[in-house]
Amino acid sequence: MKNELALYIHVPFCLAKCHYCDFVSYTYSDEAAGRWAVAVKQELALWARLPVCSGRTLATIYIGGGTPSLLPAETLGSVLTAVRRNFAVYPAAEITLEANPGTVEPDKLTEWRRLGVNRLSVGVQSLEEKHLRFLGRRHTAQQAEETVQAARAAGFANIGVDLIYGIPGLGGREWADTLRRVMDWPVTHLSAYALTVEQDTPLGRLVAAGRVILPDEDEVADQYELLLEVVPAAGLKQYEIANFARPGHSCRHNLNYWLGGEYLGVGPAAWSYLAGHRFANPAEPADYMGLVASGTTSFHLAAPLEPREELVEALLMGLRLRRGIDLAAFQQRYGVDLLADYRPVISRYVRLGLLEMVGGFLRLTGRGLLLSNAVLRELV
Numbered sequence: 001m002k003n004e005l006a007l008y009i010h011v012p013f014c015l016a017k018c019h020y021c022d023f024v025s026y027t028y029s030d031e032a033a034g035r036w037a038v039a040v041k042q043e044l045a046l047w048a049r050l051p052v053c054s055g056r057t058l059a060t061i062y063i064g065g066g067t068p069s070l071l072p073a074e075t076l077g078s079v080l081t082a083v084r085r086n087f088a089v090y091p092a093a094e095i096t097l098e099a100n101p102g103t104v105e106p107d108k109l110t111e112w113r114r115l116g117v118n119r120l121s122v123g124v125q126s127l128e129e130k131h132l133r134f135l136g137r138r139h140t141a142q143q144a145e146e147t148v149q150a151a152r153a154a155g156f157a158n159i160g161v162d163l164i165y166g167i168p169g170l171g172g173r174e175w176a177d178t179l180r181r182v183m184d185w186p187v188t189h190l191s192a193y194a195l196t197v198e199q200d201t202p203l204g205r206l207v208a209a210g211r212v213i214l215p216d217e218d219e220v221a222d223q224y225e226l227l228l229e230v231v232p233a234a235g236l237k238q239y240e241i242a243n244f245a246r247p248g249h250s251c252r253h254n255l256n257y258w259l260g261g262e263y264l265g266v267g268p269a270a271w272s273y274l275a276g277h278r279f280a281n282p283a284e285p286a287d288y289m290g291l292v293a294s295g296t297t298s299f300h301l302a303a304p305l306e307p308r309e310e311l312v313e314a315l316l317m318g319l320r321l322r323r324g325i326d327l328a329a330f331q332q333r334y335g336v337d338l339l340a341d342y343r344p345v346i347s348r349y350v351r352l353g354l355l356e357m358v359g360g361f362l363r364l365t366g367r368g369l370l371l372s373n374a375v376l377r378e379l380v
């Protein structure tokens with residue numbers, strides 16, 4: 001529905017930086033979190049007055065980071081109160097909070113429920129202590145399980161877990177064992193991503209210096225195949241390249257991204273997509289706070305996307321979904337007949353068994369999933 005909007009709130013604080021991470025995050029302090037909350041509340045009020053947002057109803061709210069679970073409950077509560085003061089929120093809105101093991105005390109879980117948070121996304125990443133240390137995570141596997149179990153005991157019925165594979169030294173048996181153990185927990189959702197090495201990170205520097213050797217592509221592909229085997233067998237259906245859910249528990253907020261829906265992002269470095277503009281807030285807290293204090297939003301600084309940019313992005317996002325791209329809806333929205341306009345490349349991939357047509361949808365085949373990076377790259 002046109003009136004619906006998704007809201008992303010970026011919490012740019014962590015206990016310490018993980019070795020592989022290039023997200024925008026700073027070391028947590030109560031003082032910095034307090035200043036962040038003041039600015040986010042001001043930003044929400046600015047957006048609510050702009051025609052592009054006013055009168056719209058939030059269908060999903062995603063509090064991501066960073067490590068949002070570090071925030072004191074009263075700080076988070078004051079931000080969510082500001083959200084509700086400035087925007088209507090559907091009673092059944094999905095409200096997700098990202099939580100890292102080791103930062104979740106039982107009374108925080110109760111407070112989050114009281115504040116309306118109804119979905120937790122827990123950053124587990126690995127169940128091997130050596131890999132947690134390699135990644136620079138500040139928690140143990142046991143803390144990860146305790147977090148999930150405590151969340152369930154506190155009444156959370158929708159709990160997602162994030163895992164990473166393709167870690168140097170991770171064997172197929174260990175990976176399958178990790179997946180099976182996590183599937184025994186009360187989880188409704190799993191996101192699993194291959195480790196990516198970003199240049200400007202401690203891991204990136206170790207790889208560049210030859211001190212860490214990454215697993216080869218075949219090994220990573222084998223781990224992805226294990227994922228496709230073990231997780232659906234436990235009852236979580238794949239709905240996106242890297243995402244699996246029990247029936248009715250797909251992440252509605254992320255589905256909105258993949259389906260090309262509009263969203264508003266608040267907080268430093270948060271991205272928005274509104275009225276054909278895609279733009280980000282300044283990443284540096286001082287720049288971000290300066291922008292908000294001046295009474296302006298990043299929307300004023302953004303140029304509209306070129307039609308081709310929107311189309312390419314819709315194509316890339318749509319093919320990530322297991323159901324694929326609804327060709328009729330795509331043509332209606334972007335004025336492009338994909339099968340006609342991209343005939344040579346689509347026909348080639350269909351012949352190679354990497355793309356297929358299923359009831360008016362164009363999607364990756366099972367084999368196409370394994371080679372999705374290459375297919376998506378060539379399509380654009």
Ligand code: SF4
Nearest residue numbers: 014017018021065066
């Ligand atoms: S907890 Fe998440 S956001 Fe924070 S440093 Fe680690 S990976 Fe990055």
